[in-house]
Amino acid sequence: MIPAQFDYVAPESLDEALAALRDGGEDAKVLAGGHSLLPLMKLRLAAPSLLVDLRKVPGLSGIERDNGTWRIGAMTTHYAVVQGGLGLASEAASLIADPQVRYRGTIGGTLAHGDPASDMPAILLAADGSVTVRGASGEREIAAADLFEDYLTTTLRDDEVLTSVSLPALDGYGFGYEKFNRRKEDWAMVAVAAWVKKGADGSCEDVRIGLTHMASTPLRATAAENALRGGPLDADAIAAAAAQAAEGTEPPADLNATAEYKRHLATVLCRRALEQASQ
Numbered sequence: 001m002i003p004a005q006f007d008y009v010a011p012e013s014l015d016e017a018l019a020a021l022r023d024g025g026e027d028a029k030v031l032a033g034g035h036s037l038l039p040l041m042k043l044r045l046a047a048p049s050l051l052v053d054l055r056k057v058p059g060l061s062g063i064e065r066d067n068g069t070w071r072i073g074a075m076t077t078h079y080a081v082v083q084g085g086l087g088l089a090s091e092a093a094s095l096i097a098d099p100q101v102r103y104r105g106t107i108g109g110t111l112a113h114g115d116p117a118s119d120m121p122a123i124l125l126a127a128d129g130s131v132t133v134r135g136a137s138g139e140r141e142i143a144a145a146d147l148f149e150d151y152l153t154t155t156l157r158d159d160e161v162l163t164s165v166s167l168p169a170l171d172g173y174g175f176g177y178e179k180f181n182r183r184k185e186d187w188a189m190v191a192v193a194a195w196v197k198k199g200a201d202g203s204c205e206d207v208r209i210g211l212t213h214m215a216s217t218p219l220r221a222t223a224a225e226n227a228l229r230g231g232p233l234d235a236d237a238i239a240a241a242a243a244q245a246a247e248g249t250e251p252p253a254d255l256n257a258t259a260e261y262k263r264h265l266a267t268v269l270c271r272r273a274l275e276q277a278s279q
C-alpha cells in the first residue's frame, strides 16, 4: 500500500533534528533505517505528518570500546554490529532478517521501536546496558530495564533522539544465542540470549539470560538465573535452571505457536544457550 502523505526533512545536525521534532509535535517521527517504520506506514498503521531522517546527522554511527563497555552510535547498522566483534550481539545481529535489512536497519531504530520480537532489546536488557538520548531538555541515560514499557512502546519521549547505546562487553563470560523461527529470515518465535561466567572452581559465578518474544516487552529469565548462579555448571544444574526459563512470562499466542508451545520453546532454547555459554 501507499503511505499517507507526509513531509520529510534530512537535517545536518542533531540540534536541527531536535528542532524539527519539536516543531513537528507528536506526529513527527524520527527515520533511521526505515525497516520498521516504513512497513507500518505502508500498512497505514502509522501516519506521521513529518519524517526527520537522521542519515545526514554526523556522529551517530560507529562502535567504540570504552573500558568494559561498547558504545554504539544509534545509526550503526546491524551489519556493522555483525562486523564489530561484539560477541553475542554480533552473532544475534547476523541472524536479523536478510542482508538488505541488516545493511539499512539500525541498532537505535530497533531499540526505539520496542518490538519484543526483535533480537537486540533482550540482549541489552540481560547485559544491563543503557541508551543515551537527547531532547529539548538535554541529555539523559535510560537503563535498558527502564526503557521497554509495553508492546512497541518505550520511555523515549516524542521529542527525543536516541543517540547511542552502551552495551557492557561482559569480558570473561561465555555466551550462547538461540533463535527459533520457521524460516531463516523471520523474526524470532522465541529467542534466548545467555552469558555465563565460570568461577575458578568451574561453578557459575554469574549468569545473564534474556528472553525475546515471551511477553509484550523483552524479559530476563530471573528464576533461571537465580537457580544457576553460585552453583555447579553441570548438565543437570543447567537443565534444572532452564526448566524455569518461562516463569513469569506471558508469551503472545500467534499464527506460529500457542503460548504453551512458546513456554516450552523457551526452556529448550535456554538449556541450549546455557550449555553453549558454559563450554
Ligand SMILES: Cc1cc2nc3c(=O)[nH]c(=O)nc-3n(C[C@H](O)[C@H](O)[C@H](O)COP(=O)(O)OP(=O)(O)OC[C@H]3O[C@@H](n4cnc5c(N)ncnc54)[C@H](O)[C@@H]3O)c2cc1C
Residues within 6 Å of the ligand: 029, 030, 031, 032, 033, 034, 035, 036, 037, 038, 039, 054, 074, 075, 095, 096, 097, 098, 101, 104, 105, 106, 107, 108, 109, 110, 112, 113, 117, 118, 119, 120, 156, 160, 161, 162, 163, 185, 186, 187, 188
Ligand atoms: C522483512 C524484515 C524482517 C525483519 N526481521 C527482523 C529480525 O529477525 N530481528 C530483528 O530484530 N529485527 C527484524 N526486522 C526489523 C529491523 O531490524 C529494523 O531495522 C528495526 O526494527 C528498526 O530499525 P530501523 O533503523 O529500520 O528503524 P526505523 O524503521 O527507521 O524506525 C523504527 C522506529 O524507531 C524510531 N527511531 C528510529 N531511530 C531512532 C532514534 N535514533 N531515536 C529515536 N527514535 C528512533 C522511529 O521513529 C520508528 O518509530 C525486520 C525487518 C524487516 C523489514
